[in-house]
Amino acid sequence: MITLYDLVFQDDRRPSPFCWRAKFALKHKGLAWRDEPMGFTEKQKIAFARSQTVPVIHDGPEVVKDSWAIARHLDEAHPDKPLFESEAALANARFMAGWVDTAVHTALFPIIVGDLYDRVRPVDQPYFRESRGKRLGTTDFAAFQEKARETGVAAFRSVLEPARRTLREQQFLAGRQPAYPDYALAGAFLWARTASPLSLLEQDDPIHAWRERMLDLFDGMGRKAKAA
Numbered sequence: 514m515i516t517l518y519d520l521v522f523q524d525d526r527r528p529s530p531f532c533w534r535a536k537f538a539l540k541h542k543g544l545a546w547r548d549e550p551m552g553f554t555e556k557q558k559i560a561f562a563r564s565q566t567v568p569v570i571h572d573g574p575e576v577v578k579d580s581w582a583i584a585r586h587l588d589e590a591h592p593d594k595p596l597f598e599s600e601a602a603l604a605n606a607r608f609m610a611g612w613v614d615t616a617v618h619t620a621l622f623p624i625i626v627g628d629l630y631d632r633v634r635p636v637d638q639p640y641f642r643e644s645r646g647k648r649l650g651t652t653d654f655a656a657f658q659e660k661a662r663e664t665g666v667a668a669f670r671s672v673l674e675p676a677r678r679t680l681r682e683q684q685f686l687a688g689r690q691p692a693y694p695d696y697a698l699a700g701a702f703l704w705a706r707t708a709s710p711l712s713l714l715e716q717d718d719p720i721h722a723w724r725e726r727m728l729d730l731f732d733g734m735g736r737k738a739k740a741a
């Protein structure tokens with residue numbers, strides 16, 4: 514049985530966008546896993562993987578860290594129901610994951626950072642304050658978030674334009690069926706959903722309808738997860 518180490522916040526919330534990618538990838542392949550929650554200050558749990566970040570999986574004798582490496586590993590070790598059906602699908606997924614990491618997460622983080630902080634387990638809050646404070650140049654996350662939202666929600670929506678155009682034409686980013694490109698972007702929305710009540714999308718945005726489809730996927734895995 515595969516074990517997945519997943520970041521945990523208060524009340525068993527699971528915000529990590531990269532762990533969501535791993536969970537979608539496991540479901541896509543029909544693989545069951547054992548869940549192992551890990552708080553920011555419990556890195557000793559993943560010391561065996563020599564990793565400072567989650568997701569990490571233990572799959573039989575194999576230890577794999579990093580969401581992209583996990584996806585590649587799953588297809589190699591469990592060839593049924595491939596995540597990447599072809600070289601082109603792999604290339605497209607790689608681009609999408611990179612775009613979400615660099616453009617989408619970057620636009621999202623400032624407008625939810627205060628809400629994230631409020632939901633970090635109290636025992637992990639000093640770690641979050643110090644590490645994210647260094648990144649943002651302030652530890653007043655509530656004020657930072659409020660200011661960021663003045664222009665940041667519109668900027669976030671605008672960053673999503675390539676996905677919006679695609680989803681006007683097709684049901685999923687990967688085409689008729691969801692695949693890794695969808696999981697990569699869905700991870701970002703689940704990050705926001707578990708940590709923040711902020712309304713990110715207009716009702717008539719094609720991304721809104723796609724997000725509903727993604728929340729319903731795999732028996733409502735995303736929808737059932739504890740939201741903010």
Ligand SMILES: N[C@@H](CCC(=O)N[C@@H](CS)C(=O)NCC(=O)O)C(=O)O
Pocket residue numbers: 520528529530531532553565566567568578579580581644
């Ligand atoms: N490139 C890595 C990034 C993983 C990552 O940044 N994970 C975050 C949670 S979303 C983490 O574990 N952070 C630990 C920390 O900040 O101390 C992947 O794709 O798995």
